Amino acid sequence: MPDAAQILIERFTRRDACVGVVGLGYVGLPLVRALHDAGFRVIGYDVDDAKIEQLRRGEAYLKHLGDALPKELAASDRFTPTSSPEDLSACDAICLCVPTPLGSHQEPDLSYVEDSTRMVGSVLKAGALVVLESTSYPGTTREVCLPLLESGNRRCGRDFFLAFSPEREDPGRRGFETRTIPRLVGGIDEPSGKVAHALYSAAVEQAVLLDSAETAEAAKLLENIYRAVNIALVNELKPVLADMGIDIWKVIKAAATKPFGFQAFYPGPGLGGHCIPIDPYYLTHKAREYGHATRFIELAGEINSRMPLAVVDRVAHALNQDAKPVKGSRVLVVGIAYKPDVDDVRETPAAEIIRLLLERGAIVSYHDPHIARFPDMRRYQFDLASSPLDQAHVDAADCVLIVTNHSDLDYALLAARAKLIVDTRDAMARVTPGQARVVKA
Template sequence: MSQDASHFDGLLARLAGRQALIGIVGLGYVGLPLALAGREAGFRVLGFDINPARVASINAGEQVISYIGAEVMQAALKDGGLEATDDFARLSEPDVILICVPTPITKNRDPDLSYVAATAEAIGKTLRPGQLVVLESTTWPGTTREIVQPVLERTGLKVGADIFLAFSPEREDPGNANFTTKTIPKVVGADDPHSRDLAVKLYEQMISKVVAVSSAAAAEATKLTENIFRSINIALVNELKLVYDAMGVDVWEVIDAAATKPFGYLPFYPGPGLGGHCIPIDPFYLTWKAREYDMETRFIELAGQINTGMPRIVVDRLAEALNQATSKGLKGARVLLIGAAYKKNVDDTRESPSLVLMELIEQRGAACDFHDPHIAEIPETREHAALAGRRSVALDAGAVQAYDAVLISTDHDAVDYGLLADHARLIVDTRNAFARRGLAPAMLVKA
């Protein structure tokens, strides 16, 4: 048996027998659920994170993500099956290393692959024959081959022979109780058959369905396509909302009626803007890469313009509603924003339009507080540093009555909408939260 076949066959056997040690770099909203899925499948998991406090919390079995209970964490830690560390020198230990680090964009909407590059460098320092590396972070087609592979091969080890490399896009939907890491089909691509076979074997042990594609680039493009599809369709309904509103037509009623068609239509819903780690960011990875091929991505860029412009439109609508209700407009008003998270029922503020709304409201001369049952305090962010440390206010009748307007940005289920309906002077609802609950406040404006 050749040395190349020995590396492949040995790792394949350990994966099939669930004897391999899985390493996961990045223990956030993607990496931690993946670690738990690996644990549930019977693998031992070693997680890596640059945040020592997060590492300590995970090793203590504490709840670090709102929808993953402490009991789940503690069960995963039993018998040493899950361990977290900030010691990246231990990257030599795992048989498989899954990269789950952020891929943000710059202010100019260019890809920021610094986390991916730094992780590849860290892996390269301890890389040994027989290891499989899988990039899960969303990125442009070609990243695995053009960015990660050269770093790994600088060691003298060759992908497909000594070591193995694949791409499998994360498909997490935080807070979605209908789908878990285990039940969402996993796309896997690699540029050589050995790497692809090993990655497929790994995920087959953990995920209910694995879909293999011909290359890492095809897998990278798959994730971008999914999120671009959502971005463009959300932009479409945001634009329709503005048009139908001018005509006196309720876009929410129209969408619900259109959704009764059993074919040829998928419902998407408007809102105050896009948030989260995927949809506001990922499309611009393709627009950036397309320029290398002298290609224009007009649909994608137009959708981005519409979606990023929604917070200003919402604030304009809020100002108009205040002017009609109180005759004093936004300047000097007190506004209560409902929801700081980017989507309902999660504690994640990444790219949240709520943070943009707060800043825009205050730029217009109003005071803005927020209430969020999942976020006690706004964390530090690069884009909204001035908001860090602000705390969620409690909801009660007296507090609600003290505000000139309540703006619904994130429609968490845990919010007391009945209280708001009964006591708010004015409600501006960007999520159709009250109509969906059969509530009809006296002063309600949809925006």
């Protein structure tokens, strides 16, 4: 093993090192917390000056992480937020946590990975480690990042180290945090793998060293494809069972009593978030290079992306039973975040549902305790602000449509006062039935 690798491993093990985190979003900021808590000096870099200013002032911009974290970081002499690339030249390791979205034709958009890798290459200290954490297809670290870092005579495994370590963060999930979620690590070469493994072993409870960056990249995609496919399966079965008079949520609960061979996934209004609707297509793209089709991924995408339309059809059908057309009916959408208890609307199915309802002439309002205004999105712009979830608003609605089952909503009020509830999450199962007619969608 090169001396430089051994030196880094010893420094990481002693937590006597400075680690840079590039991209301080849903993944980067929790990583900062894990590294800082472990005792490292941490430099947090982002191109978004607003985030850097908020971190300097100790203000929270990701509510689910709590108010204490930014305050603690702002008061710490081991944390520096910055938007100056030169500050990263002090780092012994730099982790890239930048977005990996899809382009307009569902193709991977690696521009954030390329830009940030180029920037890191321009300031990288000799002998330092670079780790890509952003989700991408197998080969990204070697084929995209490596050439950008190996400029001039600088060589990986000798002058710097390069690895992939996928982030498995699940914002809003209780009981897990960066430190307690096992980490996969795969290097571009053996020294890189060992150096990266030493870094994460010092910051999280369990780091698993794999044989290559590609295995780590593929493992992350398998995890998310597995979710997308299984969610599509229950989404497909939902109307089939409903037409047989069977409640799919009861069926899943029953099947989940089997202690092996079955894992529960739940139907819903469609996929959301920065991961599950997007990541599988990264593999689809790469598979084409090898002449393969990824039919499960395509089929799951097709089924899951049809869900908003299925939900709106259900609303139309339920209103029809009350002798009301969609046009002119007041629909109160409850929950617009893509999943419970977060303020994240990226790829939220609520956007397409609201667009379809507006297109059909419904008068749409929404309530979400985590999102005061519906933010402008690439494909959707609504001039909507969250209404209170009180008696007057519930009484006024012809239909309450539950899209996201946040835990701190007054479901008892909905049961007691709403005329009609279309429930995409089986959220009303938790309260005693009231006057509301509940239709599962």
